[in-house]
Amino acid sequence: MRFSFGSFFSNDVGVDLGTANTLVYVKGEGIVVNEPSIVALDRDRRKLVAVGAEAREMMGRTPENIVTVRPLKDGVIADFDVAEEMLRYFIRRAQRNRFLVRPRVVVCVPSGITEVEKRAVRDAAERAGAREVFLVAEPMAAAIGVGLPVNEPVGSMVIDIGGGTSEIAVISLSGVVTHVSERVGGDEMDQAIVQFMKKAHNLLIGERMAEQIKVQIGSAYPLEKELEMPVKGRDLIANIPKTVVVRSEEVREALQEPVNIIVNATRMALERTPPELSSDILDRGVIMTGGGSLLKGLDRRLREETGLPVSVMDDPLTCVARGAGKILENIEEYRKVLF
Numbered sequence: 001m002r003f004s005f006g007s008f009f010s011n012d013v014g015v016d017l018g019t020a021n022t023l024v025y026v027k028g029e030g031i032v033v034n035e036p037s038i039v040a041l042d043r044d045r046r047k048l049v050a051v052g053a054e055a056r057e058m059m060g061r062t063p064e065n066i067v068t069v070r071p072l073k074d075g076v077i078a079d080f081d082v083a084e085e086m087l088r089y090f091i092r093r094a095q096r097n098r099f100l101v102r103p104r105v106v107v108c109v110p111s112g113i114t115e116v117e118k119r120a121v122r123d124a125a126e127r128a129g130a131r132e133v134f135l136v137a138e139p140m141a142a143a144i145g146v147g148l149p150v151n152e153p154v155g156s157m158v159i160d161i162g163g164g165t166s167e168i169a170v171i172s173l174s175g176v177v178t179h180v181s182e183r184v185g186g187d188e189m190d191q192a193i194v195q196f197m198k199k200a201h202n203l204l205i206g207e208r209m210a211e212q213i214k215v216q217i218g219s220a221y222p223l224e225k226e227l228e229m230p231v232k233g234r235d236l237i238a239n240i241p242k243t244v245v246v247r248s249e250e251v252r253e254a255l256q257e258p259v260n261i262i263v264n265a266t267r268m269a270l271e272r273t274p275p276e277l278s279s280d281i282l283d284r285g286v287i288m289t290g291g292g293s294l295l296k297g298l299d300r301r302l303r304e305e306t307g308l309p310v311s312v313m314d315d316p317l318t319c320v321a322r323g324a325g326k327i328l329e330n331i332e333e334y335r336k337v338l339f
């Protein structure tokens, strides 16, 4: 018999522990948790008040006795205890009442992660209830998630733009051959918009408002039809609430710096790619995943800058978690991609 007692009762889970969102895939079921990576705690940090979407609603609106924490920053754990609590909460919820065996957990991590940061992820997952922890590089998981032939001797290029990190990786023969990681992503774009609103409009806005502006009218390439939207915030001079109409052209200007970092990182990754794999990439194209890939015109900008066919995958926010799921479902086939 090939299966062991453990795998028979298996409730293995895959976790995309992202800076912005955490997704949990349960073997045989699919993605069962998809929530913002945010925790609300009481002021002395002893009690969880809310986790995920509910905690997100509280951001910037908490009374003095509650704080909201985003335990990940730039793709890695920044607040260990809170990250562990959040993982425990999500894993428990994903398993519902199947407390048969402690799960094996596959966690997706940035390819630029250090040994110390890896250790922190392993420890947090173990303390959150994992029986065994396997790590996989996020761009690898994303590539598996969209069905690229990662085990074959052909080069595939993935650009994953998340909340905290942008990773560009070339994958071949179950390994990451070249990667460039920048600790710049959607969060940085939001910050750039907050700064811009202060400088250009004397308007103080929160992170969530900045994100809305980015999603609705943000872009990396001139739009066919430029857009505008009313933005509410606090006037920095009169100190009263105010509404300002913001145009997509100015937002694009504000986003230039983070966008340029992503463009340059892509160029750098291409420079470092061995020629045989470059020719594969030219033939097969480049795929974009992660929420940041939805920024309007970013694919077009990258296409023009690199001359390569670049395309955004369907449902880019779930590619990594779906990849983790495929790994769980076919652990033998993907053993080599785990570390």
Ligand SMILES: Nc1ncnc2c1ncn2[C@@H]1O[C@H](COP(=O)(O)OP(=O)(O)OP(=O)(O)O)[C@@H](O)[C@H]1O
Pocket: 017, 018, 019, 020, 021, 022, 074, 075, 076, 138, 161, 162, 163, 164, 165, 166, 185, 186, 187, 211, 214, 215, 218, 289, 290, 291, 292, 293, 294, 295, 296, 316, 317
């Ligand atoms: N339509 C959109 N346009 C621009 N940005 C978007 C859009 N939708 C989502 N985003 C951004 O995508 C980011 C979240 O993406 P994702 O969930 O892939 O990140 P993550 O995996 O949590 O982060 P990381 O991989 O860096 O740890 C957020 O910054 C969010 O604002």
Ligand SMILES: [Mg+2]
Pocket: 016, 018, 019, 138, 161, 162, 163, 290, 320
């Ligand atoms: Mg991610």
